[in-house]
Amino acid sequence: MVKQVNLTGKPVFFLCLVPVFPEDRATMENLSAHLFSTERDNKNVRKGGMTLRTFSLLKGMPVFTIKGERIGTVHDLSISEMGQVTGLVVHQQALFKRAFHLKLDDISSFGPDGIVIMQQDSTLRKVPADSICLSKDELLGRMLFSEMGEELGLLQDVYFKEKMGTIIAYETTDGFFSESTVIESKQPPALGKDTIIVSVYEQ
Known part of the structure; x- marks a missing residue:
């Protein structure tokens, strides 16, 4: 924005830089056209009628029961040793935050602004000891390698099927x-201690 100010009869121009912040990180995503070419909004991605979820958009999302009771917020993503998303790590609303595991099967619906579960008591469980958490175990920021040893970039996000938990894509940066x-x-x-190995070739 350029603003004109008249000082001592002579016009003086000031250049004002106005920062613009995207309302949602999805507006900044650079998705490959051949991968997600059907439909997407600011909360999810659709590919061939299948809804894909990203951890970055789920993190911080509130979790409600079917009766409208808010029980916590999404804090992390749990992944099995086989590389399958098994559920969400939810922090309850309490003085001392407690982490619970919410399996994908127990989620009634992924809404645009919240997640709904059927009931609380039988749904929230302790986080499995053998699960790997995307944030807690510092998978984000870890280097991704192809099975041929090629560096693919630092992991920023994962795309997974909301019902099955299958990870089908990774967002990386240099x-x-x-x-x-x-x-x-x-x-x-393949989730290693220091790196993550992914297959990027046709099987």
């Missing part, structure tokens, strides 16, 4: 100021 890249994979990842 650094803070580089654009994101979405990498498709038909095989589950």
